[in-house]
Amino acid sequence: MSKRGWMLFLAMGLIWGVPYAMIRVAVEDFDPVVVAFGRTFLGALVLLPIALYTKAFAPVLRKWRWLLAYTVVEIVGPWLLISQAETSLNSSTVGLLIAAVPLVAVLLVTRLGHERLDTRRIVGLVVGLAGVAALVGLDIDTSNLGALAAIAVSVVGYALGPIMINRKLADLPPMGVVTASLILAALVYLPFAVWRRPEHYPADATWSVVGLGLLCTAIAFVIFFALIGEVGPSRATVITYINPAVALLIGVSLLDEPLTAGMAIGFPLVILGSILGTARARPEVKEPAAV
Template sequence: MSRRGWLLFAAMSVIWGIPYLLIKVAVQDVSGPVIVLARTAVGALVLLPVALRDRPGLAQVRRHWKPIVAFACIEIVGPWILLSDAERRLSSSLTGLLIAATPVVAVVLSRFAGGAERVTPARWLGLAVGTGGVTVLAVPGISHVGVWPVAEVLICAVCYTVAPMIAARKLGDVPPLPMTAACVSLAALVYVGPAIATWPHAMPSGRVLGALAGLGLVCTATAFVLFFALIREAGSARSVVITYVNPAVAVAAGAVILGEPLTWTIGAGFALILAGSVLATSTSRLPDEATLAPTPALAPTGCRGPRGRLTVLRRPAR
C-alpha cells in the first residue's frame, strides 16, 4: 500500500479498537440509550450536511428505504444498546475479543444464506479454532457475570454479520456517505425517547462527557469518513484486515487506561480467535482489486467477482 494507505490503516485500527474502552467509561454515569443517542446524534450532525449535498445519493436512499431501515436496525439500533448494557458487567477487553468472533460467524451464516463459496478444510479448521477461542473467553465470563452479558455481545457479532449481507444484496447501488448519514440519523431518532426517559439527574463527569464526544466524533463520524478513504486507497480486500488489529487495541487500551487484567484466558482466546478468523476467511487467491467495488455499508460488506459471485466480507468490530 501507499504511505497514505498505511496511515489510514493505522488510524482505523486504533479508532475501531477504542469504542469498547469509551463505552466502559460512559456507562459509569449514563444509561445505554443516552450513550447510543450521543454517538448517533453527533455522527448525524457531522455527516448530514455533507450527505445533503449529494442529491443523486439521497434519491437512492429514498428508493431503498426499506432495506436501509433493516440494515440500520441490525447494524446500529440493536447492537449498540446491547454493547452498552453488556459492558456494565463485562470488561472492555473481553467485549472487544468476543466481537472479534464476527468473521467466524460470517462464514457459518454465509453457508446458511446460500453462499456460493466452498468451505475448504482450512476454513472448517478455522471455524473450530475460532469457536474454541470464543469458548475460552465466554466460559470464565459466564462464571463471573452470568450468561446474558456474554450472550448480548455474541448477539452483536451475529448482527454485525447479518447487516452486511443485507447491504451487499440489497444496497449495492446506494452511495456510502448518504446511506451512513441516513442510518445514524434514524438510530438517533429511535433513541430520543428512551434517552430522555433515562436522562441522568446530575451532570456526568468530564471523563464521561469526553468518552461520549469521542464515540460520536471519532468512532462514528470520523471513522466512517476515514474508512471510505481507506477503501478507495487500498481496496476492500486489504481494508478488512483491520479486523485482526482491533481486538489487540481493545485489550491494550483496557489494560493501560482502565487497569483491566491481562489473564492467560484473554491471551489464549485472542490467539485462537485470530488464528480461526484467518483460516475461516482464507481463500485460494486474493480477489483482483479491479473487481472490488467500494462497499455501500457502514463497514466492509461484500463484493462481486468476475462471474458475479457474492463474497461476504467481514465488518470491523467496533
C-alpha cells in the same frame, strides 16, 4: 500498499479499537441507551452535511425498507446491547468477543449458499470458536450470561450487516447509507434517551460519548471510505484483526482491566481462526476431459 494507504489502515485499526474503552467509561454514569443515542446523534450531525453536499443522501431513500432492516441489525441493536453488556463486562473482553464477527459471517454466507466451506475454513472456524470458548469459559461467570447473550446478538448483527449491504444496498452511496442509518437509529433511541436522561454530566463520561460520536463514528467512517477507495473493500476489512488488540491494550493499560488466562489463550485463537476462516475458498480444479 501506498504510504497513504498504510496511514489510513493504521488510523482505522486504532480508531475502531477505542470505542469499547469509551463505552466502558460512559456507562459508569450514563444509561446505555443515552450512550447509544449520543453516539448516533453526534455522528449523524457531522455526516449529514457531507452526505447532502455529495448528493449521497437522497438515493438511499428509495430502498428505505432494506435501509431500516440494516439499521436495526448493524446499529440499533448492537450499539445498545454492547453498551448494556459493558455495564458488567470488561471492555477488553467485549472487544475480543466481537472479533468473532468474521467467523459468524462465514457461517452465514455459507448457509445462504453464497460461498462454500473448504478444509482451511473449517479449521479456522474450529480454532476461532475454541478461542471464544476459552474467553467465555475462563473469563465470564454465570452471573453475566445476560451480557454474554447481548454480545452474541451483536455479533450476529454485525455479521449480517455487511451481507445486507453487499446483497441489497451495494448500488447506493456508502456515505448516504451510513448517514441515513445513524439518523434512523438516533430517532429510535431518542424517546428512551429522554426518559433515561442523566441528572448530572460527569466530564469523563460526557467526553467519552463525544469521542464515540465524533471520533469513533463520524471521523471513522470518513477515513474508512477513504481506505476503501485507496486499497479496495476486501483489503480494508483486514482492520478487523487489529481492533481487538487495540481494545485489549487500552483496557489493560488505561482502565486497569486484568489480563486474564482467557484473554491470553482466546485472543490468538480467535484472530488465527478469523484469518483462516475468512480466507477465500480455493477454486475447484477440473480434470481435463479424456480425449
